[in-house]
Amino acid sequence: MTTPQPESQVPTPQQGVQPGALRASDADRDQVANVLSTAYAEGRLTREEHDERLSQVMAARTFEELIPLTQDLVFTGAPAPAVGQQQDNRIDTSGADPTPDRMVAVFGGTTRKGRWRVRRRIEAYALFGGQDLDMREAVFESPVTEISGFWCFGGMEVKVPEGVEVQDQTMGIFGGTDISKVGDPAPGAPVLIIKGVALFGGVSVKGGAKRTNR
Incomplete structure (x- = not known):
């Protein structure tokens, strides 16, 4: 008969890597870059701010480095509808090719x-x-x-x-x-x-x- 594994040995999220320390992938960096590009297009970032943050995105290795770059740009709740700020239907970021x-x-x-x-x-x-x-x-x-x-x-x-x-x-x-x-x-x-x-x-x-x- 198989001996049940003690509960104390079952891995839990607390025993793993903390979310902020997870390694960021190229897809993660591209998503953050799209957020910055959208903010720049809407006038919420200047060109200098956009370029500076984009450089930090390209150099980021973990989620902890990516999170502060969009904290003041992303709504955590349901945003109120903004007149004239809808994304243009000619823009489709799904499946975007990151290569030039x-x-x-x-x-x-x-x-x-x-x-x-x-x-x-x-x-x-x-x-x-x-x-x-x-x-x-x-x-x-x-x-x-x-x-x-x-x-x-x-x-x-x-x-x-x-x-x-x-x-x-x-x-x-x-x-x-x-x-x-x-x-x-x-x-x-x-x-x-x-x-x-x-x-x-x-x-x-x-x-x-x-x-x-x-």
Whole structure:
């Protein structure tokens, strides 16, 4: 007959690792990064605060290090409905790919259009070539999308839907950036940040009529 295990030897949660000391996974860090991106898009964090906290997220190894980074951003109870602060239906963070979307155009071109998924980070390189990104029917995987690129004797053309906020942080050397017909940012809409260097090249961002997502 099997001897019952003494109750004192049965493991309990108190005998295990404390929740805050658990190791954080890449998925955990991505979830916290999405919270920070949403807070930045809604104006609850400045760009400096967002960048500083995001650096801490990437360096975090345990839940204990992640928790303070969102304590003042996450509601623990049922939040009151806020007019104009609903998340845009073009943003879908479920199944987001954390790796950058790399686009390389050398004596050629890269095109994205239709119902495609815009990753949180895009790395664009064009040498005697260009990129054409039509985001008017796209689904954004993050409230804040960052395009970093280098355009030499080439460029990039981006079409964005109504309400998207565009921030230009590029450096132009015998080149530059042209942003037109974008309109006023809408609360909760995606934020597009463009940074990099345009050397004898350029970046063009144009607003367009909002299409119906199918």
